[in-house]
Amino acid sequence: MNSIDWNHLGCIAIAYLNNIHIIDAISLKILKTLSHQNPNKSPISKLKWSVTNLNSNKNIYPHLASASDEFISIWDINESRIVTELNPNENNQSISNNRVIDMKWLSNAQTINKNNNSNTLLSLYSNSKLIIWNTESVFELLFLLIV
Numbered sequence: 001m002n003s004i005d006w007n008h009l010g011c012i013a014i015a016y017l018n019n020i021h022i023i024d025a026i027s028l029k030i031l032k033t034l035s036h037q038n039p040n041k042s043p044i045s046k047l048k049w050s051v052t053n054l055n056s057n058k059n060i061y062p063h064l065a066s067a068s069d070e071f072i073s074i075w076d077i078n079e080s081r082i083v084t085e086l087n088p089n090e091n092n093q094s095i096s097n098n099r100v101i102d103m104k105w106l107s108n109a110q111t112i113n114k115n116n117n118s119n120t121l122l123s124l125y126s127n128s129k130l131i132i133w134n135t136e137s138v139f140e141l142l143f144l145l146i147v
Helices: none
Strands: 003-006 011-016 019-024 030-035 046-049 064-068 071-076 081-086 100-106 120-125 129-134 139-145
Touching: 003 046, 011 046, 046 100, 064 100, 071 120
Parallel strands: none
Antiparallel strands: 003 011, 011 019, 019 030, 046 064, 064 071, 071 081, 100 120, 120 129, 129 139
């Protein structure tokens, strides 16, 4: 198991290699299995459920962010597909020592989209980068280099 995260709807996301299993926390049944289609991707190292409206429909899952090295994928769990890929590097070139250390969805009235998902993700990288992403426009809202 590479990573695990739980959400307020009672779903657990577990990453193993390049697969993500969505599990019901009460019945312990696997609800969905998601797989990266790119076999060359590094194993998933981090998972983070998006912050949603707590009154949202239990049949509509929030988005899920998964990190593999420096790349972040945003999953639409309802459609079982990646909707956005975030890459902090110019020309999508891999840079050594640039792995995602942690991620956090930001939630306030300005960052919740029409589907009640947060669209603002904070990511911290091993090379001291801190990026705030708009996951809908794939735009870096803020880039900081921490020294």
